[in-house]
Amino acid sequence: MSDIDTVGIAGSRVRSFIERVEQLEQEIADLTEGKKEVFAEAKGEGFDVKILKEIIKLRKQDKDERDEHETLLDLYMRAMEEPEPVAKAA
Numbered sequence: 133m134s135d136i137d138t139v140g141i142a143g144s145r146v147r148s149f150i151e152r153v154e155q156l157e158q159e160i161a162d163l164t165e166g167k168k169e170v171f172a173e174a175k176g177e178g179f180d181v182k183i184l185k186e187i188i189k190l191r192k193q194d195k196d197e198r199d200e201h202e203t204l205l206d207l208y209m210r211a212m213e214e215p216e217p218v219a220k221a222a
Contacts, residue, residue, distance in 0.1 A: 171181045190198060 171184065174184055175181050
C-alpha cells in the first residue's frame with residue numbers, strides 16, 4: 133500500500149468521524165431548543181421553571197446522593213441559625 137492510499141483511507145475515516153460528531157452536535161442543539169420550548173410552555177402555564185429544574189436534578193441522583201445532600205443542607209441551615217460564639221478578650 134502506498135503513502136497516498138494510506139492518506140486517502142485515513143482522510144476518509146477522519147471525515148467520517150468529523151461528520152458524525154457534527155451530526156451529534158446538531159442533534160444536541162435541537163434537543164436543547166426542545167428543552168427550552170418545554171420550559172417556556174411550563175412557565176406559560178404558571179409553573180416555576182427553577183423548581184422544575186431542581187426536581188430534574190434530584191431525580192438524576194440516586195437515593196444515597198439525595199440523602200447526603202439533604203443531610204448536609206439541613207446541617208448547614210441549622211449551623212447558620214446558631215449564634216456565633218463570642219471571642220474572649222486576651
